[in-house]
Amino acid sequence: MTDIRFYLILFAAAGLFSLLPLGLGDYHLHVMIVSLYYLMMASSWNLLAGYTGQVSFAHAAFAGIGAYTSGILAVEFGVNPWAGVIIGTAAASLLGLGVGVLCLRMGGIYLSLTTLGFSEILRIVITNEYDITRGTMGLQVPGLVEEYSKAAYFYIMLGAAMITLIVLYKLIYSNKGLCFRAVQNDERAAASLGVDVVKVRVLAFTVSSALAGLAGGLYGHYLHLITPEIPSLDQQFLVLSMTVIGGMGSFLGPVIGAFSLEILSEYIRAYGEYHVLVFGLIALVVARFAPNGLMGLAASRLPGGPAPAVTVPSTGKS
Amino acid sequence: MALLEGLRLSKRFGGVTALSEVSFTVEEGTIVGLIGPNGAGKTTLFNLVAGALKPDSGRVVFRGEDITGLSPNIVCRHGIARTFQVTRPFGTMTCLENVAVGVINSPRSESDGNWRATALHYLETVGVEDLAFTEARHLNVVQKKKLEIARALATRPKILMLDEVLGGLNSQEIVQAVDFIRRLRDELHLTVFWIEHVMGAIMKAAEKVIVLDQGQHLMEGTPEQVVADSRVIHAYLGE
Numbered sequence: 001m002t003d004i005r006f007y008l009i010l011f012a013a014a015g016l017f018s019l020l021p022l023g024l025g026d027y028h029l030h031v032m033i034v035s036l037y038y039l040m041m042a043s044s045w046n047l048l049a050g051y052t053g054q055v056s057f058a059h060a061a062f063a064g065i066g067a068y069t070s071g072i073l074a075v076e077f078g079v080n081p082w083a084g085v086i087i088g089t090a091a092a093s094l095l096g097l098g099v100g101v102l103c104l105r106m107g108g109i110y111l112s113l114t115t116l117g118f119s120e121i122l123r124i125v126i127t128n129e130y131d132i133t134r135g136t137m138g139l140q141v142p143g144l145v146e147e148y149s150k151a152a153y154f155y156i157m158l159g160a161a162m163i164t165l166i167v168l169y170k171l172i173y174s175n176k177g178l179c180f181r182a183v184q185n186d187e188r189a190a191a192s193l194g195v196d197v198v199k200v201r202v203l204a205f206t207v208s209s210a211l212a213g214l215a216g217g218l219y220g221h222y223l224h225l226i227t228p229e230i231p232s233l234d235q236q237f238l239v240l241s242m243t244v245i246g247g248m249g250s251f252l253g254p255v256i257g258a259f260s261l262e263i264l265s266e267y268i269r270a271y272g273e274y275h276v277l278v279f280g281l282i283a284l285v286v287a288r289f290a291p292n293g294l295m296g297l298a299a300s301r302l303p304g305g306p307a308p309a310v311t312v313p314s315t316g317k318s
Numbered sequence: 319m320a321l322l323e324g325l326r327l328s329k330r331f332g333g334v335t336a337l338s339e340v341s342f343t344v345e346e347g348t349i350v351g352l353i354g355p356n357g358a359g360k361t362t363l364f365n366l367v368a369g370a371l372k373p374d375s376g377r378v379v380f381r382g383e384d385i386t387g388l389s390p391n392i393v394c395r396h397g398i399a400r401t402f403q404v405t406r407p408f409g410t411m412t413c414l415e416n417v418a419v420g421v422i423n424s425p426r427s428e429s430d431g432n433w434r435a436t437a438l439h440y441l442e443t444v445g446v447e448d449l450a451f452t453e454a455r456h457l458n459v460v461q462k463k464k465l466e467i468a469r470a471l472a473t474r475p476k477i478l479m480l481d482e483v484l485g486g487l488n489s490q491e492i493v494q495a496v497d498f499i500r501r502l503r504d505e506l507h508l509t510v511f512w513i514e515h516v517m518g519a520i521m522k523a524a525e526k527v528i529v530l531d532q533g534q535h536l537m538e539g540t541p542e543q544v545v546a547d548s549r550v551i552h553a554y555l556g557e
Contacts, residue, residue, distance in 0.1 A: 175422040175433070178411075182419040185408035191390035192368060192400055194423030194473055249410070 006169055014162055021151035029150040035262040036157040037219045040164045041235075042242040042254035044211035047168055049240075050249035051177065052204040053184035055108075057236050058099060058115035061122045062092045062209040063216025064231020070217040071141040071226045072132060081144050085217035089210050096209020100202040119233060126228045138227035141220060153222045160218055164211050165255075171207065172251060180204060184249075234276050241279040245286050247295030256294055320379075321346040321509050322367065322398075322477055327376035329362055336362040338533045339376070344477065349503055349510040351524035351541070353517070355554055358530040360513045361403055364479055367511075368400045369393035381476070395425050399475035403482050403513075405462040409455030413465055416454050417441055420472030440468040443502075459486045471502075477509040478502070484516045492516055496523045521545065529553070 020032060045059045069091045070084030079087070099118055103111045126133045133139055145152045171177055182190035183200045191197050220226040229235065238261070246257020265275045290297050320343040329337040337359045344350045352360050365371040367378050369390040377386045380396055388396075399420075408416050417437040441447040444464040449457065454465060463483050470478055480499070484492055496519050503510050514520045520527060521541040529536040529544060531553040537544065544550055 178415055178419055178422060181411055181415070182408050185410060186406045188370065188390070189402065189406035189408065190419065192370070192394060192402075193420040193469060194391050194394040194425075195419060196391050 010162060010165060014158060017158055018155065021154055026150050029154055031263060031266055033150065033154050033157050033222060035259045036154075036161045037215055038239065038242055038258035038262050039161050039255050040215035041212060041239045042246065042258045043164060043168055044208045044215070045239050046243050046248060046254045047171065048204050048208040049243065050253075051172060051180040051184055052201055054103070054201060054204065055112050056115040056205070057112055057233070058119045059208070059212050059239055060233070060236040061119040061231045062096055062212035063219070063235070064122060064126070064228070065092045065095055066213030066216035067220030067226045067230050068126065068133060068139070069213075071139045071220050074141050075139060076132070081142055081221050085144075085214065085221065088217035089213040092213020092216070093206050093210030097202060097206045099209070100205025103205070104198055104201060116233075119231065119236065122231055123228055126231065136228055138225045140225055143224055144218070144221045157218060157222070160214060164214070167207070167211065169251065176200070176203070234273070237280060238276060241283040244283045245279070245293055247293030250292065250295040253293050253295040260294070319346050320344065321381060322511065323379040324363070324367065325377040325379065327363065327366055327373045327378070329366060329371060329373050335533050337366070340530065340533070340535045342528050342535065342538070344509060344511050345526070346509055347503070347507065348525045349499070349512060349523050351520035351527040352511065352513045352530065353515075353520060353527060353544075354530035354536070357532070359533040360530055361481060363530070364400060364481055364513065367393075368398060368479065391423070394423070394473055397426075397474075397476035398479065399470035399473045399477070400479040401463070401466040401470055401481055401483060405459070405466050407454035407457065407462050407465055410453060412451050413441060413446060413454055413457070414438060414450040416465055417468050417472045420469045424473045426474040437472060440472045443471060444468045471506070475508065477511060480510065480512045480514070482513055482515060484514055484519055492519050495519070499523060
C-alpha cells in the first residue's frame with residue numbers, strides 16, 4: 001500500500017462516514033460512535049499483538065486509565081475535558097512505558113499473565129477507591145461539547161479514529177514497522193541483524209497504550225459516566241475478539257472486526273453478556289480455521305490478493 | 319592481523335561445561351573453519367561471540383575492541399553477522415523484507431532510506447531474487463539458508479559467521495557453495511568464520527581450521543595438518 005493510496009482511501013472513507021449523521025437517527029449514530037471507539041482500541045491492540053507479538057491483556061485497562069484520569073481531573077479539579085483527555089493519554093502512555101519495561105524479559109504467556117494481573121489490580125483499585133472513582137456506581141463527568149449532540153461526538157470520534165489510523169500506518173509502514181514484524185517473527189534473529197528488540201517492544205507498548213488512553217478518555221466523556229466496565233476484562237476480550245476475527249497482523253483487520261462485531265452485538269443484545277461468550281467462541285474458531293481472520297479469507301478469495309500461501313498440489317477442487 | 323579474538327572463553331550450562339578456556343584468533347581476510355564432533359561447543363562459541371550468550375569468563379575482542387557481553391544487536395553493529403544452524407527466517411515477511419531488516423539497521427548501510435534496491439541486490443547475490451515477494455515460510459531449507467546469508471550480508475559485516483550452511487546440499491551443490499563463499503570473501507573483502515560438518519568443504523575452503531572437542535580447544539592448523547592429526551582422528555572416531 002503506497003502512502004497516497006492509504007490517504008486517499010482514508011479520507012474517502014472518512015468523507016463518506018461524515019455524511020452518516022445526516023441520515024442516521026440517534027440510536028444508529030450511537031452504534032457508530034461505539035464502533036469507532038472499538039476501532040481505535042482494536043487497531044492499537046493489533047500494533048502490540050499483531051505486529052510485535054506481545055499479547056497484552058491490559059489494553060482495556062489503559063483505556064480506563066485515560067478515561068479515569070480525564071474524568072477525575074474534570075470532577076475534582078475542574079480541568080477542561082479536552083485538556084483532561086490529553087493528560088489521560090499521556091498518563092496511559094507513561095504507564096504503558098512502565099508496564100512495557102516491566103514485561104521486557106517476558107515473552108508469550110508470562111507477559112499475558114502480568115498484564116492480566118495489572119488489569120485486575122486496576123479494577124480492584126477503581127472499585128474500592130469509592131471516594132474518588134465512585135466505584136461501580138460510576139463517575140459522572142462533563143461532556144466535551146457545550147451542547148450535547150450525537151453528531152458532534154460522532155465527528156470527534158471519527159477524527160480521533162483517523163488520527164489513530166494515521167499514527168499506526170506511519171509506524172507500521174515505516175522502517176520501524178519492519179523491525180516490529182521481525183521481532184514478532186523471531187526476536188533472536190532480529191537482534192542478530194541489529195534490531196534493538198528492547199526498544200521495539202517498549203515503543204510498541206507505549207504507543208499502543210497512549211492510543212488506548214486517548215480512545216478511553218474520549219469515550220468516557222461521551223458516555224458522561226465512567227464505570228469499571230471500561231477497563232474490564234470483558235472489554236479486553238471483546239477487543240481481542242474483534243482483532244482476531246477481523247485479522248490480527250493486518251492493518252484493516254481490526255477496523256473490519258470492530259465494526260462487524262459491534263454491529264452484530266447490537267442484534268444479539270437481548271442475550272445480555274452472553275454475546276462476549278459468543279464472540280470468544282467465534283474468535284477461537286477463527287483462530288483455528290482462518291488464522292488470518294476475515295482479512296485473510298478475503299485476501300485468499302480475491303483475484304488481486306496475495307497468492308495462496310503454498311503451492312498446494314491441485315486436488316481437483318478449486 | 320587478528321580481526322576476531324577469543325581469550326580463554328568459558329561457558330557452563332548448569333553442571334555441564336560447554337566451553338572451557340577456549341582461545342582462538344581469526345585473521346582478517348581469511349576463511350577459518352571451526353569443526354568438532356557433536357556437542358563440542360561450536361555453536362556455543364558462536365553464540366558467545368555474537369552476544370546471544372554471555373561467557374562465564376574470558377573475553378571477546380573484535381578489531382582491538384572488547385565486545386564481551388554486548389547485546390547481539392550491538393555486536394551486529396560492530397560488524398559481526400551470523401547465520402543460525404537451524405534457520406530462523408521471519409516467516410510472515412517476504413524475502414525482500416527479511417533482507418531489508420538487515421539493511422535498515424546497519425550503520426554502514428548505503429541505502430539512504432531506499433532499502434528495496436539494496437535488499438534486492440543481496441537476494442541476487444545469493445541467487446534467490448525470484449523469491450523476493452514470497453513469504454519466507456514457504457521456502458525450502460536450502461533457500462532459507464541462502465536467505466539467511468543474504469540477510470547477514472545486508473548488515474554489511476566485516477566478518478560473516480556461518481553455522482552449518484551446507485546441510486541438505488548434494489556433493490555437486492557443495493562444490494558450488496564453497497566456490498560461492500570464497501567468491502563472497504574476495505569480492506566483499508569479508509572474513510569468514512565457518513562451522514561445518516561437511517569436512518570436504520571446509521578442507522577445500524579454509525585457510526585455517528580450529529578443532530574443538532568436548533568444550534576444549536583440541537588443536538588448530540592448516541586443513542592438511544588437521545586431517546593428519548591423530549588427536550583429531552581420535553576425537554571423531556573414538557578408540
